[in-house]
Amino acid sequence: MAEKILRNINSPADLRKLNKTELKQLAQELRRFIIDIVATKEGHLGASLGVVELTIALHYIFNTPDDLLVWDVGHQAYGHKILTGRKDIFDTNRQLGGISGFPKRSESEYDAFGTGHSSTSVSAALGMAMASNLKGETDKQHIAVIGDASIASGMAFEGLNHAGMTKANLLVILNDNAIGIDPSVGALKEYLTKARVGYKPASYNIIEALNFKYFGPVDGHDLDGLLKVLEKMKQINGPKFLHVITRKGKGLKKAEEDQVKYHAPGKFEPATGELLKYDTDGLPLKYQDVFGFTLVELASSNEKIIGITPAMPTGSSLKYMMEAFPERAFDVGIAEQHAVTLSAGMATQGFVVYCAIYSTFLQRAYDQLIHDVALQNLPVIFCLDRAGLVGEDGATHHGVFDIAYSRAIPNLMIAAPRNEVELRNLLYTVQLGLENPIIIRYPRGRGVLKEWKLPFEKIKIGKGECLKQGSEIAVLSIGNMAGNVSEAIAQMSEKEKLAHYDMRFVKPLDEVLLKNIFKKYKKIVTVEDGVKKSGFGSAVLEYAAEAGFKGEIYILGIPDKFIDQGSVVQLQEIAGIHVEGIRQKLESMI
Structure with a gap:
């Protein structure tokens, strides 16, 4: 589909110049744009496809970014990103140096709040609304879009409970598609399922009982209907709640049929949704x-x-x-x-x-x-x-x-x-x-062994293991970092000088093994895929101080900063815990 309308949309201000017929055409183009990019670049697909019409309607009716819009969880926010000035760089989504897969305040003024974990939107938007009241900004709108799985979390209900007793200009929109990453569960899910068909299990509904003005359920794919109800709710002060019914994966048949798999499907054929096949025979299990x-x-x-x-x-x-x-x-x-x-x-x-x-x-x-x-x-x-x-x-x-x-x-x-x-x-x-x-x-992704289903053996709690003897330097690794260390040592010309220990346990530390290491080696390197501050290396340092170790200890791990998105290999390189980074550190110490 040629992007006749989307190609000219660089901000919600452009969006608001369109008529309703053009908005419907835009919805088709936006949905296709998301499908085409995610098919090749990967990412979270189904949730964003389900809220295309809602995304357009929100930016059309409300004066974003002055009106504040919070997405919960950010899986839903791809269309939002594309319509708010990130269309031309959307193909960098989730890649090193590219845009984040989630809303991020430092990325755009339209991302009012960072939302990578769930169920935070009501509290955040309420905080914004109460702050607006304190500043005298009584006409400002504050919108939280929350999924039916996210709203079942305790934190969401804490926010709703508080909001219902305020005069905050807060609109909570429930994106109800009956599924999160997996199908939603619990009594609230059953309640919402009944509400979908207009059944009232009591003389009042649970949202009205929390002092919200309740509207819905409404069809989340009826753009005309969404525009009308949002315009109406814009004129109402105080806490209000809109129940919107959507279909996760809307517009891609395969994604609608298998909503779990197409939450984040990997690469697929954009025209059909057919997943690209990879030969996993012989590969280690995840x-x-x-x-x-x-x-x-x-x-x-x-x-x-x-x-x-x-x-x-x-x-x-x-x-x-x-x-x-x-x-x-x-x-x-x-x-x-x-x-x-x-x-x-x-x-x-x-x-x-x-x-x-x-x-x-x-x-x-x-x-x-x-x-x-x-x-x-x-x-x-x-x-x-x-x-x-x-x-x-x-x-x-x-x-x-x-x-x-x-x-x-x-x-x-x-x-x-x-x-x-x-x-x-x-x-x-x-x-x-x-x-x-x-x-x-244990880490994300595939392991390192093809043969893993061996007879069970009992492991001694708190005991590490020597993987390789050496003469000068002891490398202590924890978890899957043992693989990077072993490979780094294997590439070195003076590998006989390097010992390698898999400590297995951060707590309790194998103090008997550490005492022996302290006696034999004057230089020690610890390697972990966690933060260096207070991590595994710190535990070794603490015990070394207690034991009176006089040698040198170097910690390799995640530096004291937040690491953005990229492949695991790229991010390990940034942290210096990739194979080459470890090798270079060891070479410098010999």
Whole structure:
């Protein structure tokens, strides 16, 4: 489709010059533009396709950027980015040096708030609205667009609860497509499903009970209807709520039919939506699948095993246990705090609970990790997927803080397997009887071994392993960084001078092994894919000070800054923890 209208749209001001017939044509062009770019560059597809008409209507009716628009989650914001001056660089989306895949304040004045995690929009937009009241800007509009999975989170309800008791000029728009990354779950989802067909389960609805003026449900693909209702709501002061029904993946048949897969489908044929086929035969399995398949294997012989995940059954591969043992595996929705404390509650009753959660999302439940799990010393097993640099999702999603933020918590152990066999054996070991909670962290993507399903072996808690002897320098790695270190050493001419230890555990540290290392080597290098501040290297430094080590210790890890998007290899190079960066550091020390 020739972009007759979209090519002339460089800002919402251009958009507002169009008539309604042209707006409908623009919707078709915008949808096709998103499909064509994402087909080759990859990214989050389905959510943005579902809100094309809503995006156009919002920028047409409201005076953005003076009126403030917050997208929750940013998966929906591709059309918004294209219409707000980023059309010509949209093909750099999620790439190194390009635009972010999520709204980002430093990127555009139209991005009122950064939203990489969910359920923050109501609180943020309410804060903006209350600030506008304090400044006397009574005509300013504040809009939060939130998905039906995001609104089920506790934080969203905290915001709604507060907003209903204010005079804030706040419009909350519920983008209801019955799916987040996976299908939405919970009683609220059932309530919204009934609301779709006009059924009132009580004499009032839940939103009106929170003192919002409720409108809807309305068809999110009826552009004329959206324009009318938004114009009407623009004239109403105070908190109001618009329930919009959309279809995720709208406009691409394959994306509508398989909304889970086409949330972020990878590369595909833009005309048909057919996924491009890659030959994965013989390639190592993804770490998440090693976790998922191993958990099913363990659960088949241990009826005490429970699996819990907050809204990521596909992303964490807990889906395999949900299929095999549906009575013992639970998706609790976007509710990380609830997931952690639910796990704690089940652990009090003698169950072996594996809480599968992305590293970046465990940050959202830090108090529960401390107060509900570690303080009570409940042996919950946290399986932290996407630990380390995750690539194109960027700063909001990198799992680089978990070692630092969890190392300070008493009772909590931290392990990081270097490969799939180690992961498998750790998962096996912790269900044999655990006295403390533990974090097992592993990276996004494929592993390094083709043969991973070996007989289980028990791992000694808190014990590291020497992978290579050497004469001058000891390199201590944690987790999958062992691979980069081994490859770097293999490329060196004086490799016999380098020893390599896989420490396996950040906490408890293998102090016996460290004492032996301190006696033998005067130069030590630690390598991690987490932040250097308070991380694994810091733990080694702390113990070295206690032990009176007089040699040199160098820490390689993520520097004290937020790392933007790019491929994992590119980002490791920026941090200096890629193979060549490690090799150069070691060469300089010999």
